[in-house]
Amino acid sequence: MKRDIQTLSERQKALFLKEGRGIGDGPDYVPGRTLRELRGIGRMHRFACIRCGGRQIVLPSDMALSVFLEEHWDPATSDLKDHYPLCDVEQTRRIAEKLGLRHPSLTDGSPAILITSLLVCKQQAGELKLYAVDIASWRAAGHTPTSAARQIKEEYWRRLGVPYRVAYSEGLNSDRAKHLWNLYNIAERVMSRGLTEEEKALQRAVLARCRLRRETTLLDVCHRTADKHGISRADCVAAMRRLIAMRLIDCSLDVPVLLVQPLRDTQISVAERKDEDAPKRSQSRARGRARTVAQLMSRINSLIKKRT
Structure with missing residues (x-):
């Protein structure tokens, strides 16, 4: 005879399993926190991410957004x-006991499900690797003792390799974070709708001017390109930002004004003719990565089951 669920911990786990939280990859992944549970924590950010299969990302603060953008930029x-x-x-309860720590609990004293802020999947040296990341304010760095929850999570992930x-994180207060947020939105628009023939021509013109290395800053390149071809300077600036957002031009993001930086410090990362196909290549890579992520997460889940 099946016994009734009695503790809040068991109810919480049953709810997570029912809703599929923590399960799935790419567009099918279900986060461990719902929109309703995140309300009131901080300034919330909701947006779609093509690299995550186009699903909606919900982050509860500027700090979380800043870390997400930094990992996404890689x-x-x-x-x-x-x-x-x-x-x-x-x-996690057994880990807490072994470490001599008090496991975070629910109101009835039963252990609560711990949440890792971000699980990042990276393709490195031909292999897919996972990185677990929690997020905290930069003000707490070196001053606040490590919480029991973080010590438990660190040991949990260590056992899984x-x-x-x-x-x-300092949120969106740094120049780099602000640039990353702006470039993220530009790249998402390019990935979702592609480029018009006029936009492609503008990008080719800007890249060609960059290769001449005659101007002193990226902004000068935009202005000279516009003047030479009789087009709007604003359109050339937009083309330059798209090229940076799609990683076709590499430059520093740790500057107050993105385009007022020396042209000599930048690098064109691809051949000019390839820039038009960047959205298609990125979408193809994203689909391939999603399949590989699914395989890796399947192995991780199997390992977790064997250890329970």
Whole structure:
């Protein structure tokens, strides 16, 4: 005879399993926190991410957004799983006992499901690797003792062979974070709708001017290109930002004004003729990565089951 679920921990786990939280890859992934549960924590950000299969990402603060953008900017990143739940409560409880720590609990004293802020999937040296990341304010770096929950999560991921770290963030207060947020939105628009023939021509003109290395800054390149071809300077600036967002021009993001930086410090990363196909190539890579992520997560889940 099946006994009734009695503890809040058991009810929480049953709810997570029913809703599929922490399960799936790419567009099918279900985070461990719902929109309703995240309300009131901070300034919320909701947006779609093509690299994550086009699903909606919900982040509860500027700090979480900043860390997400930094991980997303890495070309090796193939998928990001926000609010990843450690549903194996018995395993985390045993880890807490072994470490002599008090496991975070619900109101009835039963152990709560721990959540890792971000599980990052990266393609490195021909292999797919996972990285577990929790997020904290930069003000807490070096001043606040490591919480029991983080110590438990660190040991949990260590046993699975997954590196764990805490990312200290200052939110969108840095120049780099602001540029990353702007470039992210530009890249998503290009990926979702592609480029018009006019936009492609503008990008070719800007790239050609960059190769001449005659101007002093990226903004000068835009102005000279516009003046030479009799087109709007604003359109050339938009083309330059698209090229940077799609990683076709590499430049520093740690500057107050993105385009007012020396042209000599930038690098054109691809042949000119390839820039028009960048959205198609990126979408094809994303589909391939999603299949590989699914295979890796399947092996991780199998390992978790064997250890319980």
